[in-house]
Amino acid sequence: MKTLLISVILLGNWVLQSYAQVTTNTDSVVSSDTVSSTLKQSGKMLRRDLVRTMIVKASMNVQLKDFQQAASAVIRIADRDSLAMEIMAFGIPVAKLYMNKSKFMFMDLFNGRFVEGPATAANMANVTNIPLSFDDYICLLRCESPFPASAYSFEGTTKSGNNVLRFDRPDTNREFIAVNIEESVMKQYQRKDKDGTLLMNITYADIMTIDSQLFPKKVQVQAPGSQFSMTVENKEIILNSTLKEPFIFKIPQGIEKQQLN
Numbered sequence: 001m002k003t004l005l006i007s008v009i010l011l012g013n014w015v016l017q018s019y020a021q022v023t024t025n026t027d028s029v030v031s032s033d034t035v036s037s038t039l040k041q042s043g044k045m046l047r048r049d050l051v052r053t054m055i056v057k058a059s060m061n062v063q064l065k066d067f068q069q070a071a072s073a074v075i076r077i078a079d080r081d082s083l084a085m086e087i088m089a090f091g092i093p094v095a096k097l098y099m100n101k102s103k104f105m106f107m108d109l110f111n112g113r114f115v116e117g118p119a120t121a122a123n124m125a126n127v128t129n130i131p132l133s134f135d136d137y138i139c140l141l142r143c144e145s146p147f148p149a150s151a152y153s154f155e156g157t158t159k160s161g162n163n164v165l166r167f168d169r170p171d172t173n174r175e176f177i178a179v180n181i182e183e184s185v186m187k188q189y190q191r192k193d194k195d196g197t198l199l200m201n202i203t204y205a206d207i208m209t210i211d212s213q214l215f216p217k218k219v220q221v222q223a224p225g226s227q228f229s230m231t232v233e234n235k236e237i238i239l240n241s242t243l244k245e246p247f248i249f250k251i252p253q254g255i256e257k258q259q260l261n
Contacts, residue, residue, distance in 0.1 A: 050213060051142050052240045053078055060232035064129065073232075076243055080138050084247040096249050099134050107249065114251055117260030121171075126260065129226035131199060143186055143204055143215055145177055152177065162187055173199065183207055185214045198224055211239045 054077040061070050069089065077083045080101075087095040089110075098105040104119040106127055117123050119134035132140065139146045145165075152165035155176065162178040169175060169191075178188040185207055191200040200223055204216035215237055222229050251257075 051077070051144075053243050054142060055236075055238040055241065055243075056141070056234055057236040058232050058234045060230055062230045063228070065227045075141065076245075076247065077138060077141060078243055078247070080135070082247050083134075083138060083141070084249075098248050099137065101134055104134070105248070105251075107251065107255070113256045113258065115258045115260065123260045125226075129228040130223050131225075140189060140202060143219075145186065145189075146175065183214070185216075210237045213239065 054075075056073075056075040056077075058075070059070070059072050061068065071087055071089045071094070073085055073087050075083065075085045082098070082100040084099075085097040086093055087097075094108075094110040096105075096107045096109070099119050102118065103116060104123065104127075106115045108114070115127055121131045121133040121136070124133065124137075125131035136146050138144075145152070147167055147169075152167045152175075155164040155166040157163055158178055162180050165177045165179065167175045167177075172194045174192050174194070176188075176190045176192070177186055179185070180187045185204065187204055189200070189202040190198065192198055201221065203220035205219065206217035207214050208217050209215075215234070217234050219232065
C-alpha cells in the first residue's frame with residue numbers, strides 16, 4: 001500500500017491498460033510542402049498556454065507489479081506555476097502533493113511520512129515511479145506538449161493516420177507525439193532513451209469538449225521500468241476558474257520527514 005499510494009499521487013489524469021509503440025509508415029514519400037502544412041496543423045493541437053487554471057476530479061485504479069488499488073483524486077493546476085493533488089481511498093484522504101518549478105512536497109498520510117526536495121524527473125521517479133519533471137506533469141496532465149510546437153519535427157504517420165512529431169530533448173531522450181488532424185487533439189505521447197528503450201507511454205482517449213477545448217475522459221499511461229500502470233476516468237474538469245484554496249499544506253507535528261537532493 002505504501003509504495004502504491006506514493007506512485008498514485010502524481011497521476012490523477014491518466015489511464016493505463018496496454019500500450020503500442022509509436023511506429024510510422026516510412027515507405028511513403030512526403031513532400032516538403034506537406035511536412036510544412038502538417039507541422040502547422042499539428043502545432044495547433046499542442047495548444048500550450050490556453051489553460052490558466054484547471055481542476056480535475058477523477059477515479060482511478062492503480063497497479064504496481066502484482067498489487068492493485070482503487071482510489072480517487074482531486075487535482076488543481078495554476079498556470080505553469082504550481083499544482084496540488086489529494087488522493088483518497090474509500091473516501092479517506094491518504095496522500096497530498098504540492099509541486100512548483102523548484103520543489104515538491106509529498107505527505108503520505110497512510111504511513112505518516114513526509115518527503116520533499118527539488119521537483120526533478122529523478123526525484124519524481126524515486127517517489128512516484130514516474131520519471132517526469134514538474135513541467136512535464138503540468139503539460140501532460142493538460143494534454144499539451146512539453147515543448148512548443150516549433151521544437152518538433154515531422155516524423156511520419158501511423159497506420160491509423162495520426163501524424164507523428166519528434167523532439168530530441170536536451171537530456172538525450174526523445175519525445176514522440178501522435179496527433180489526429182480530424183479530432184484536433186494529441187492522441188499519444190512516448191518518451192524513449194537514446195538507445196530506443198521506452199520510458200513512458202501515454203494514450204489519450206474518449207475526447208470530450210470542455211469550454212470549447214478538447215480533453216480526454218480517459219488516458220492510458222505506463223512506465224515500463226517500474227512496472228507501473230493506472231486506469232483513471234475524469235469525472236469533472238473545470239477550466240480557468242479562480243482557485244482560492246491554498247496549494248501548500250500544513251505538515252503535522254511528529255511526522256517522519258525525508259529530504260531528497
